[in-house]
Amino acid sequence: MTDRPRIVLGLGVFLVLAAYPVWSALASSAPPERPELERATDSIGCVEDTLWMKAHHADLLNEWRTSVVREGTRTYVSTSGRTWDMSLTGTCMSCHKSREAFCERCHTYADVTPTCWNCHVPPEGGLR
Amino acid sequence: MNESRRRFLKELGCTVLGAGVALPLLDPTRLGTDVGKAASRPAAGGARASAAAAASSRQWAMVVDVEKCLREDVRNACVEACDRAHNVPRIPDPKEEVKWIWSERYEGVFPDEVHAHTPAATREAPVLVLCNHCTDPACVKVCPTGATFKRESDGIVMMDMHRCIGCRYCMAACPYGARSFNWRDPRPWIETDASGKPASDYPTRTRGVVEKCDFCSERLRVGQTPACVEAANAVQGGEGALTFGEVSDPDSDVSRLLAERNTVCRKVRLGTGPNVYYILPGATPAGDGRA
Numbered sequence: 001m002t003d004r005p006r007i008v009l010g011l012g013v014f015l016v017l018a019a020y021p022v023w024s025a026l027a028s029s030a031p032p033e034r035p036e037l038e039r040a041t042d043s044i045g046c047v048e049d050t051l052w053m054k055a056h057h058a059d060l061l062n063e064w065r066t067s068v069v070r071e072g073t074r075t076y077v078s079t080s081g082r083t084w085d086m087s088l089t090g091t092c093m094s095c096h097k098s099r100e101a102f103c104e105r106c107h108t109y110a111d112v113t114p115t116c117w118n119c120h121v122p123p124e125g126g127l128r
Numbered sequence: 129m130n131e132s133r134r135r136f137l138k139e140l141g142c143t144v145l146g147a148g149v150a151l152p153l154l155d156p157t158r159l160g161t162d163v164g165k166a167a168s169r170p171a172a173g174g175a176r177a178s179a180a181a182a183a184s185s186r187q188w189a190m191v192v193d194v195e196k197c198l199r200e201d202v203r204n205a206c207v208e209a210c211d212r213a214h215n216v217p218r219i220p221d222p223k224e225e226v227k228w229i230w231s232e233r234y235e236g237v238f239p240d241e242v243h244a245h246t247p248a249a250t251r252e253a254p255v256l257v258l259c260n261h262c263t264d265p266a267c268v269k270v271c272p273t274g275a276t277f278k279r280e281s282d283g284i285v286m287m288d289m290h291r292c293i294g295c296r297y298c299m300a301a302c303p304y305g306a307r308s309f310n311w312r313d314p315r316p317w318i319e320t321d322a323s324g325k326p327a328s329d330y331p332t333r334t335r336g337v338v339e340k341c342d343f344c345s346e347r348l349r350v351g352q353t354p355a356c357v358e359a360a361n362a363v364q365g366g367e368g369a370l371t372f373g374e375v376s377d378p379d380s381d382v383s384r385l386l387a388e389r390n391t392v393c394r395k396v397r398l399g400t401g402p403n404v405y406y407i408l409p410g411a412t413p414a415g416d417g418r419a
Contacts, residue, residue, distance in 0.1 A: 065290060069286075069288045069290065070277075070288065072279065072281055074349075089329055115334070118334040119289060119331040119332050119333055119334050120331045121215075121325070121326060121328075121329045121330070121331060121332065124323070125320065125321070125323040125324040125325030125326075126323065126324035126325075127315045127318065127320055127324050127325075127326060127332065
């Protein structure tokens with residue numbers, strides 16, 4: 001049992017390193033600032049409830065994509081009974097007029113990189 | 129290990145092995161479909177294509193009047209309109225270029241129609257080519273992800289860029305070379321205005337996907353004809369160079385032309401059932417010689 005101190009020391013170092021995300025977050029002073037999103041410019045209301053959209057817009061867009069491209073159905077009936085044209089650039093971006101100020105700010109904050117704009121043309125132009 | 133346990137394990141192994149080999153053979157549904165497939169497989173591709181045509185209710189088609197398309201301004205108008213409508217990049221390197229509709233030499237378009245005594249002028253005459261939206265498309269058969277598919281509602285061979293993984297099997301399978309691969313991000317080669325907006329809001333493509341003509345499905349949806357057809361008709365003397373319509377509708381312009389004129393398709397022997405038809409010139413074409 002002569003290796004005991006070394007093993008204990010090694011375990012200690014491992015635990016400290018493994019817990020890096022925890023203690024670094026605790027040590028940092030303030031949480032990052034929440035992104036300031038540009039509000040929709042039109043007051044026609046969103047396709048679905050705002051809170052639901054915050055959580056599920058990606059699922060909704062995936063559903064629309066499959067429906068439009070594969071099944072040829074372009075009309076979406078929302079839970080409130082309103083009908084919408086299933087179109088990212090035609091419907092969503094007609095109110096949310098800026099990719100940068102609406103999509104990107106929040107995606108940067110959430111550290112996600114969807115590939116929508118690799119192909120779809122953003123309303124403000126600026127192909128990258 | 130005692131004897132009975134050893135024997136039990138041996139017997140268990142044999143049972144599992146035996147069942148694994150025997151069950152698929154005994155499965156009647158599987159046996160039935162295999163036999164059915166073999167029996168119903170037609171000998172020639174042509175028969176198969178016509179069977180599929182009968183199954184599909186609607187089919188868009190195009191008739192190209194080769195003589196009217198000998199004029200360079202007519203062909204250029206078509207290509208230009210298509211490129212602008214779909215944000216097709218203009219990549220100068222022919223190895224990487226992206227084409228939806230373009231000009232090809234007659235002898236390349238109709239290799240079975242040329243022979244030792246075909247005049248050079250005919251061989252070199254430019255012919256407009258595009259995706260044939262085949263009745264039995266080879267590209268659709270080979271696509272491993274279903275990214276390219278034959279739309280049942282109107283027979284257009286569609287591309288779902290979201291699903292394309294860039295394997296290029298479809299390019300190998302297409303006998304008409306109608307598909308282009310994006311070897312790099314096409315956006316730097318797409319014409320934009322000062323604010324970086326391209327000519328159309330049609331989605332550009334991205335590196336690693338295959339693209340091709342889709343008969344302007346986005347324009348058809350709103351009741352317009354394909355951009356190339358509209359552009360050709362707008363050119364003085366180019367009216368009727370391209371005719372678009374439903375081949376499944378006996379009263380359409382396309383059906384009327386097919387009934388009245390002598391038309392050909394590209395490489396019909398292959399059995400893909402092309403839906404782009406060509407009216408060949410009556411005499412030796414006097415084209416400008418630039419394909």
